[in-house]
Amino acid sequence: MSEPIVLGIESTCDETAAAIVQGRTLRSNVVASSMEEHARYGGVIPEIASRAHAEAFVPCVSKALADADMTLDDIDAIAVSAGPGLAGCLAVGVSGAKALAWASGKPIYGINHVIGHIAVTQLQFGPFPKDTLALIVSGGHTSLLHVDDVARHIDVVGTTLDDAAGECFDKVARLLGFPYPGGPHIDRHARQGDPKAIRVPQGLTQGKAGAAHPYDFSFSGVKTAVARWIEQEQAMGHEIPIDDVCASLADSVATVLAKKAMRGCEQYGSDTLIVGGGFSANSQLRAKLLEYGRSHGVEVRIPEIKLCTDNGAMVAMLGVNLVEAGVRPSDPGFSIDSAMPLDKICM
Ligand code: KG4
Ligand code: ZN
Numbered sequence: 001m002s003e004p005i006v007l008g009i010e011s012t013c014d015e016t017a018a019a020i021v022q023g024r025t026l027r028s029n030v031v032a033s034s035m036e037e038h039a040r041y042g043g044v045i046p047e048i049a050s051r052a053h054a055e056a057f058v059p060c061v062s063k064a065l066a067d068a069d070m071t072l073d074d075i076d077a078i079a080v081s082a083g084p085g086l087a088g089c090l091a092v093g094v095s096g097a098k099a100l101a102w103a104s105g106k107p108i109y110g111i112n113h114v115i116g117h118i119a120v121t122q123l124q125f126g127p128f129p130k131d132t133l134a135l136i137v138s139g140g141h142t143s144l145l146h147v148d149d150v151a152r153h154i155d156v157v158g159t160t161l162d163d164a165a166g167e168c169f170d171k172v173a174r175l176l177g178f179p180y181p182g183g184p185h186i187d188r189h190a191r192q193g194d195p196k197a198i199r200v201p202q203g204l205t206q207g208k209a210g211a212a213h214p215y216d217f218s219f220s221g222v223k224t225a226v227a228r229w230i231e232q233e234q235a236m237g238h239e240i241p242i243d244d245v246c247a248s249l250a251d252s253v254a255t256v257l258a259k260k261a262m263r264g265c266e267q268y269g270s271d272t273l274i275v276g277g278g279f280s281a282n283s284q285l286r287a288k289l290l291e292y293g294r295s296h297g298v299e300v301r302i303p304e305i306k307l308c309t310d311n312g313a314m315v316a317m318l319g320v321n322l323v324e325a326g327v328r329p330s331d332p333g334f335s336i337d338s339a340m341p342l343d344k345i346c347m
Contacts, residue, residue: 004076004323008316011093012085012113016056018064019312028067032056042180050088057096072104079319082110083340090336107329110347116314117276125301133270135261138277139166151325158215166279168219186246193247200252254288262296281308
C-alpha cells in the first residue's frame, strides 16, 4: 500500500467534520459547525452540540466521499477522534465511525484529536523532520510536545498549569463584552491597538517560578491582571481603550509562547517548530512565532487557517501516519476518552 487512503471523522466539540487524505494529499474536507447555536449561551452547550453532530454526521461523511469521488470501498482505513473532548460529542462520531467500519469491513483507528492538530501540518509542509518540537494551542490545551515519531512516540515537554491561551482570550473577551468565542474578536481589535499600552505580566518567565518551569505556561494571572486593570479604569470613570487592551494581551501571550517554544527547540536541538490547534489561527501569535523563528534559525510550520481550527483532515492525516507505520488498528470495541492524555496517540 504505497499511499494509504484514510477517511477522518471529527466530533470533539462543535464541529462535525469528515475528510479524505491519500498519502499527503487532501482529497476532500467537509466541516459543519454548530457554533452559531452556542453563541447566545456564551459557550458550547454539550447537549446541543451532540444533537448537531447526530444530524450532520451522515451528510458530512457522504459529502466527503462524494467530493473525493470515492465510496467506502476505496478507502483503506477509518480514523476518528476518540478524545479529548466532550463525551456526548465524541460518542456520536465514534459510534458512527464504528458503524461504517463494521459495515465496510475496514480497520478503524480511534485517534487523539490534539495529535491530529500536529499531524495536519504534513499536508502543507511534508513529513516531519526527526525529533521535532510542537506547540499545541487550542481552546483546551497549551503544551509543548517532543515528537519523536508522530505515529508511535510523543512526550509532553511542558504544559499550562492553569488556563489554556485560548481560554484566557475567551475569558478576557467576555469581560470586554464580545460574543463567544471571543478569541477572534480580540485578534481583530489587537491589530489596531498599541501592544505596549498596558503592562500585562508574562506568566512563569521570571524568578524562581520561571526557572522551575522553563517550558510550562500560566495564563490565569494574565487574565486577572487585565481584569483588575479594566476594573480600576472603570472605577475612575475612564473609557476602556479596547484596542490597546487586546493588543497588550495578545502581545504578552504571543511573546511567552514564542519564547518558550524557541527555548524548547534549542534544548531539543530541533530546527523546526510545528504549531497546531485553534488558537494558532491568532494573527499576533503567527507573526510573533515567525519573527522569533527567523532570529533563532527555526523553521516555523503553521498551517493555513482552515487547517488550524477543528477539521477532519487532521484526523485522516494522523490515520495515514498510523497505517504507514504499521500500527495495529484499535480494537473495534474501543471506548471514547474525554480526557485522553497527550502522550497517547491512538486507542
Ligand atoms: O482547537 P480549537 O478549535 O478547539 C479546541 O480543540 O479546543 O480551539 C478553539 C480556541 C478558542 O479558544 C478560540 O477563541 C480560539 O481557539 N481562536 C482564536 C482565534 N481563532 C480561534 N483565538 C485568538 N485569535 C484567533 N484568531
Ligand atoms: Zn481542536
